[in-house]
Amino acid sequence: MGSAVKRLSLTAWIFIAMAAGVAIGAAAPEVGKADWMGAIANVFLRLIKSIIAPLIFGTLVYGIAGTGSVRAMGRIGLKAIIYFEVLTTIALFLGLGAVNLVQPGAGMTIEKTAADVDVPHTSPTLSGTLEHTFPSSVIDAMARGDVLQIVVFSFLFGAACAAIGVKARPVTDFCKALAEVMFRYTKYVMYLAPIGVGAAMAHTIGSHGVGVLVGLGKLVLTLYAALVIFVVVVLGAVAVIARVPLARFFRAVREPFVLAFSTASSEAALPLALENLEEMGIPKHIVAFVLPTGYSFNLDGSTLYLSLASLFVAQAAGIHMPLSQQLLMMLTLMLTSKGVAAVPRASLVILAGTLATFSLPVAGVALILGADALMDMARTSVNLLGNCMATAVVARWEGVDLQAPERKMVEIG
Numbered sequence: 001m002g003s004a005v006k007r008l009s010l011t012a013w014i015f016i017a018m019a020a021g022v023a024i025g026a027a028a029p030e031v032g033k034a035d036w037m038g039a040i041a042n043v044f045l046r047l048i049k050s051i052i053a054p055l056i057f058g059t060l061v062y063g064i065a066g067t068g069s070v071r072a073m074g075r076i077g078l079k080a081i082i083y084f085e086v087l088t089t090i091a092l093f094l095g096l097g098a099v100n101l102v103q104p105g106a107g108m109t110i111e112k113t114a115a116d117v118d119v120p121h122t123s124p125t126l127s128g129t130l131e132h133t134f135p136s137s138v139i140d141a142m143a144r145g146d147v148l149q150i151v152v153f154s155f156l157f158g159a160a161c162a163a164i165g166v167k168a169r170p171v172t173d174f175c176k177a178l179a180e181v182m183f184r185y186t187k188y189v190m191y192l193a194p195i196g197v198g199a200a201m202a203h204t205i206g207s208h209g210v211g212v213l214v215g216l217g218k219l220v221l222t223l224y225a226a227l228v229i230f231v232v233v234v235l236g237a238v239a240v241i242a243r244v245p246l247a248r249f250f251r252a253v254r255e256p257f258v259l260a261f262s263t264a265s266s267e268a269a270l271p272l273a274l275e276n277l278e279e280m281g282i283p284k285h286i287v288a289f290v291l292p293t294g295y296s297f298n299l300d301g302s303t304l305y306l307s308l309a310s311l312f313v314a315q316a317a318g319i320h321m322p323l324s325q326q327l328l329m330m331l332t333l334m335l336t337s338k339g340v341a342a343v344p345r346a347s348l349v350i351l352a353g354t355l356a357t358f359s360l361p362v363a364g365v366a367l368i369l370g371a372d373a374l375m376d377m378a379r380t381s382v383n384l385l386g387n388c389m390a391t392a393v394v395a396r397w398e399g400v401d402l403q404a405p406e407r408k409m410v411e412i413g
Contacts, residue, residue: 010190014372017198024198025205032206037199041366044196045352047189048365051182052353053142057154058178064158065172079397080290083390084298090234091300091386092330095307098226100326104218105315145356151335186349193369200366216371219312223375226304227382235389242393245402252276253388261381266295269384277388281402282395290394294387301382302347305375306333309351313364321358329358347379348372 008016025032099105133152135141141149161168161175239246256269256276270291277287310329314321321329332354352365368375396402 010193013194014197014369017194018201018371021198021201022205022210024202025207026210029206032202032204034203034206037203037206040199041196041203041363044189044192044200045362045366047192048348048352049145049356049362051186051189051349052145053150054178055182055186055349056150057142057157058175058182060151060154061158061161062172062175062179064155065161065168065175076286076289076394076398077293080293080390080394081297083393084294087234087238087300087386087390088298088303089334091230091304092307092333094226094230094234095304096311096326096330098222099308099311099315102218102222103315104222105312105317145353196366197369200363200369204367216367219309219368220371220374223305223308224378226308227301227378230300230304231382231385235386238389238393242396244389244392244396248280248402249388249392252280253385256388257381257385260384261377266380266384266387270295273384273388277391280392281400282391283398283400286395286398286400287391290391291387294390295383298387298390299379299383300386301379302350303333304382305347305379306351306354309347309364309368310354310358310360312368313355313360314358316364316367317361319360325358329354332357347376 021032031037132146133149135146135149135153138150138153141153161172238244239249253273253276256273259272260266260269274287274291277291278284307330310333311321311326333350348365348369351368352362354360355362355364392402
């Protein structure tokens with residue numbers, strides 16, 4: 001029995017903690033809404049927020065500098081970036097349309113907590129956001145957790161490292177090490193996720209009743225429906241336009257897709273996806289460049305989720321966001337989602353930063369985390385699928401014939 005408990009995954013523990021939190025909040029609301037229960041949830045939120053600045057800086061700088069000069073990236077890099085931008089923009093607006101149509105957060109109640117005290121209360125305008133995008137001090141931006149300024153600084157810093165070349169190697173090596181350390185740091189913080197989730201759910205249910213669960217269910221169903229539409233309609237149309245052979249593509253991505261879904265980590269499926277796409281007939285240099293680059297710049301499932309989840313929190317908090325502010329948030333997410341590391345639940349880090357930037361309650365992250373395990377599996381597998389499609393499309397754009405005889409695909413176990 002003990003060994004079976006040890007074998008439970010983090011996702012399983014989160015589900016268990018979520019159920020326990022709901023039970024405590026429903027059966028003993030006085031315990032659920034106690035201050036100490038809310039404090040436990042806030043500790044977890046603060047730890048999540050502490051990841052934002054170093055993770056984005058390390059990941060983006062190393063990712064940009066690691067490609068070498070822009071000239072070295074060449075034609076394939078330009079085509080990949082154009083494709084990434086178009087598809088992630090479509091994903092963002094699909095999520096925006098879905099959350100406005102279904103309104104899954106309407107009728108819920110999220111209040112600001114101690115974790116939100118240091119967040120400035122501002123209403124972004126176009127000119128204000130443009131000026132605010134560029135940091136006067138990156139240290140100040142990191143201290144405030146201003147994701148947009150950190151991303152802009154990291155892009156420019158990474159480009160400077162790429163231009164300098166060998167002399168910048170110590171800096172890029174440091175950023176690579178920083179990214180790896182923050183991956184492990186995130187892993188440690190996520191060990192506390194079941195406790196944070198359980199406390200957050202108990203506090204939410206104890207304070208506001210079981211009715212909030214209806215909104216979470218609507219959020220999950222809305223996300224799955226939007227992701228299915230994205231895969232079938234958007235990626236399907238892309239495959240037809242680029243003349244990607246769907247049967248062969250399906251055979252190549254089937255096993256990596258299942259692996260990404262079951263582990264909620266697209267990194268776990270990367271080696272298998274690299275090998276299978278090469279076996280499909282895509283040249284090694286295209287696979288080796290486009291697929292890993294897409295892990296930072298083409299996370300379709302995560303970007304769709306971020307736009308949906310951000311507006312869900314606004315709806316749940318009773319904050320009306322006019323279309324102009326929604327579009328500003330989409331612009332912010334378009335930039336900040338480039339820093340989403342391909343590790344489980346890293347989207348929550350970006351979501352927390354975006355909520356803080358737009359003065360929305362970060363407590364919404366804790367509420368969403370109660371259902372995040374289900375959503376993470378879906379968005380992660382769509383991330384992988386989108387990157388595999390991007391690799392095939394760039395190969396077709398380069399004139400590669402994917403109808404040529406194929407070798408046997410690699411299967412799991």
